Amino acid sequence: MPLTHTRDLFAKALKGKYALGAFNVNNMELIQAIVEACEEEKAPLILQISKGARQYANPVYLKKLIEAAVSLSNIPIAVHLDHGDTFELCKECIDEGFTSVMIDGSHLPMDKNIEVTKKVVEYAHKHNCVVEGELGKLVGAQHDDGEETGGYSKGGVYTNPDEAVAFVKASGADSLAIAIGNSHGAYKFKGTQHLDLERLKAIKKALMDANLGDYPLVLHGASSVPKELVDEVNKYGGKMPDAQGVPESDIEVARRTGCTKVNIDTDLRIALTAGIRKVFTENPKEFDPRKYLGPARANVKTLVRHKVKNVLCCAGHAFD
Ligand code: G3H
Ligand code: 13P
Ligand code: ZN
Numbered sequence: 001m002p003l004t005h006t007r008d009l010f011a012k013a014l015k016g017k018y019a020l021g022a023f024n025v026n027n028m029e030l031i032q033a034i035v036e037a038c039e040e041e042k043a044p045l046i047l048q049i050s051k052g053a054r055q056y057a058n059p060v061y062l063k064k065l066i067e068a069a070v071s072l073s074n075i076p077i078a079v080h081l082d083h084g085d086t087f088e089l090c091k092e093c094i095d096e097g098f099t100s101v102m103i104d105g106s107h108l109p110m111d112k113n114i115e116v117t118k119k120v121v122e123y124a125h126k127h128n129c130v131v132e133g134e135l136g137k138l139v140g141a142q143h144d145d146g147e148e149t150g151g152y153s154k155g156g157v158y159t160n161p162d163e164a165v166a167f168v169k170a171s172g173a174d175s176l177a178i179a180i181g182n183s184h185g186a187y188k189f190k191g192t193q194h195l196d197l198e199r200l201k202a203i204k205k206a207l208m209d210a211n212l213g214d215y216p217l218v219l220h221g222a223s224s225v226p227k228e229l230v231d232e233v234n235k236y237g238g239k240m241p242d243a244q245g246v247p248e249s250d251i252e253v254a255r256r257t258g259c260t261k262v263n264i265d266t267d268l269r270i271a272l273t274a275g276i277r278k279v280f281t282e283n284p285k286e287f288d289p290r291k292y293l294g295p296a297r298a299n300v301k302t303l304v305r306h307k308v309k310n311v312l313c314c315a316g317h318a319f320d
Contacts, residue, residue, distance in 0.1 A: 004076035006100035134177030
């Protein structure tokens with residue numbers, strides 16, 4: 001089965017009122033775990049690749065791994081560039097056949113963000129690709145010291161509903177990533193763990209009132225940083241004190257309020273790490289990678305099955 005277009009997945013998700021899981025991949029084990037989980041749950045899937053993933057694994061390896069996954073599964077799978085930071089990188093991915101790209105101009109002034117997003121949209125639309133833009137500035141690892149210094153999310157610029165309308169109209173972006181207190185990584189909140197869901201509702205309403213229809217929004221930083229996995233990491237020699245994610249109940253409200261694409265990376269990393277640490281601690285003599293990557297992959301699969309079934313509610317919608 002060839003790739004399914006992101007555009008088609010979005011159209012069905014909007015109609016069916018569920019969210020699409022966009023899971024970040026860097027290696028074979030992650031791809032296998034995610035695809036198998038979605039296959040078993042009959043869930044449509046977006047695999048997303050960051051610039052860092054391309055640098056780590058090599059774009060050709062990732063492309064071939066995804067081709068293998070697509071040929072071995074029945075579910076619809078789209079491939080998306082996560083946080084493209086230049087027109088050139090977006091163009092490269094569009095030329096490679098990605099079904100969607102994100103151009104992240106969120107750190108730029110509004111007019112410059114519109115300019116670069118519009119340029120990517122013009123190229124993408126000529127080449128059968130759709131584009132995610134971002135307005136507002138996420139907090140966390142990407143835009144401040146974040147977890148690298150053990151700090152918590154700070155700063156950030158929340159998306160303004162009227163500016164969201166102006167941005168979408170001027171740039172032509174097909175979907176919009178919004179900043180409502182969300183952030184990347186494992187240390188999202190200190191104290192109260194909540195997204196600004198009222199702001200999300202206001203953004204969705206403003207887009208609707210501006211005749212942009214049921215316009216798809218994207219929630220980055222949607223990892224819930226499951227306590228049981230963090231406890232497991234810490235129990236087996238890790239050090240992730242006070243890691244905090246977005247409560248899954250907030251993600252569910254975000255889904256119902258119009259976040260059609262929900263990005264998850266950190267939870268996959270924690271699940272993988274917990275599995276590896278457990279084997280290393282319980283059996284320090286082990287040195288066959290299959291013996292620790294296998295259980296780690298199984299952890300990721302369990303996590304993804306839970307997300308698509310209980311949080312995103314896209315399970316069972318693969319063949320709608
Ligand atoms: O939003 C960022 C994603 O988690 C990708 O992270 O740039 O370390 O691959 P990365
Ligand atoms: P998390 O760090 O919460 O998993 O967010 C991932 C993400 O937004 C990728 O673009
Ligand atoms: Zn992101």
